Amino acid sequence: MLDLFFLAGLPYVAVFTMVVGSIYRFNSNRFSYSALSSQFLENDKVFWGSLPWHLGLGIVFFGHLIAFLFPGFWQDLTSGGTMVILIEITGLAAAVACFIGLLVLFIRRLFTSRIQAVTSTMDLVILLLLLVQIVLGILTAVLYPWGSSWAPGTMSPYLWSLASFSPNIAFVENLPIIVKLHLIFAWVIILLIPFSRLVHAFSLPFRYFTRPPQVVIWNRRK
């Protein structure tokens, strides 16, 4: 029953809240969408925090996405031995970078007095959740290795079952508790996106590539 709530109920609540909440916030209080950078107040630790965290996250996120979207392709890719090792090592390295980055960011939030002036409770909650989530991910990778080869048979079909509105938790029910916690924390983090600074992830400026360098706005378009 508990499993059903956390693995089938929570995901829907989380994703629904995330989508509706973020859109609502965007329309009602667009001003609050910001990366809320604190580099201005503290310039050294943020380098060792923000860069490893975001770059590592980019790689980890990309890996998860491909495995979820193209499980077949992923399985083919990871059937060769060297490829699996390569992917596991890259993933692990990226996760460790994330961990170090988050740790630096967390310590910075707690102990740098200028940063304390711009730290909300939600900032700390988010950092803590992400920290735990990364540790759970690393533990999964270390304790239950070769996830890149077992996940396409468990995680992917589970996520696809959610996406196709016929949730089937049988795929993941019997996975070790650490792996299940990793899933649950993911849903909680997604749930909190519209209530936290994490909305900044939706602001990725793709348009910058195509827009002309100068922007001129007229009162009445001619």
Added chain:
Amino acid sequence: MNVRSHVSMVFHLDKCIGCHTCSVACKNIWTDREGAEYMWWNNVETKPGTGFPVQWENQEKYKGGWKLDGKKLKLRSQSKSGHWFSLFYNPNQPGLDEYYEPWTYKYQDLFDAPAGTDQPTAIPVSKITGQPIDIKAGPNWDDDLSGSTIYAKNDPNFGGLTDQEKEQLLEIENIAMMYLPRICNHCTNPSCVAACPSGAIYKRGEDGIVLINQDKCRGWRACVAACPYKKIYYNWKTGKSEKCILCYPRLETGQAPACFHSCVGRIRYMGVILYDADRIEDSMKVEDHDLVESQRSLILNPFDPEVIAAAKRNGITPETIEAAQHSPVYKYVMEWKLALPLHIEYRTAPMLFYVPPLLPVMGRVENGIYNHTVDEFFSGLGRARMTLDYLSNLFSAGNKEIITYSVRKMLAVRYYRRFREVADFDHDRVKEILAAADCTPEQADAIYEMTSLPTVEERFVLAPMQREMAIEPTMDPEVCKSCTGFGTVNPPARGN
């Protein structure tokens, strides 16, 4: 020809007394808020000096503005692909310590201190952390300190000066200095706009004011790094960048901006300029030496019937064209060629022009006697204490002819007035002087009148700006009828 109009500015440095009234007027209206305490949209610097933020002109360090790369203009701070990494950490963003940590004093302690033998004191506390701080810098820390070896010596504009010239400038008992009031230049080729990943910064078509849409800004700080004048400030509280808005709410209701209005020295002029928008970028692709002339070639003659016709075709109102014809800025920049852009070598085509200061240039005392003979006109400039090399690094990208032309003409006007008032030398001599300065008696009179005797209406020639329409860029009245008005619907609170 694609005619656009621009509300443009001239600062007459010969008249600036360095009183900072402009800075305070601006602060009281716009930046007296949490997160903005350290911002000075208008600040006044002592030159030679390091400025605010410290050494802002050092683009090796701050990477502001454009660089000419073959036939292309490129941002010094970022490329289109490299900017991805700067999102997470911007290597060129100045930190708080390069400005200063804002502070206040614990005034209440003066009242609450128990009776004792000492005078109670109000200790300084940081406006960010609330903790006691040791004040190490302020927005104007080197005010009037031009002889200082700590500040003036680190001025980035000493390139090309001989050791002797530097010594002359920094001689402590003999300080030569000038004031440099600075606001956003509302550039026509702004690097801040080009750098913004979110496309939040824009130039208003009608008047050229450069603004940041606070709802679109995501706090990436790319503009802070890209503006070579360091006139975009990051609000540490709201997580958004802010800049001088040229008091557009005042302009739209026919009032001059607060810093202009309050200027004690009456050094500030404001007027409409018509310019050719098709050639902006190309005009900034010439060698440093030719940049001032190249920018002038953008500015169009508001009396030329062809220009007027083209302006009307572009929807520029007759009132605006009329304002352009009476523009004091057009006179200073184009007719008299006295006013020059600040650091045009950053290639942003700034629309704020400076008449260089004459007094520190000529005020030379020898053997205790202030030399004021007429011959000084022909021989004096080369020996000026505020050397022309230094001024040319500020106002003409190192081109000495341009700065000399401007300074010489101002000097000629002075001698011409002396001839008119005191008449202690003959008519031929004054003719000679005016001819050498490319000036006529009529022009000299006009310059004198606009410099010394202008009324408020002559200094600020503003075109009516139709506030009812100006609201539209930020809020489309067709979409949200109730939102069109003053201010925003939500208080500008920091996101979570």
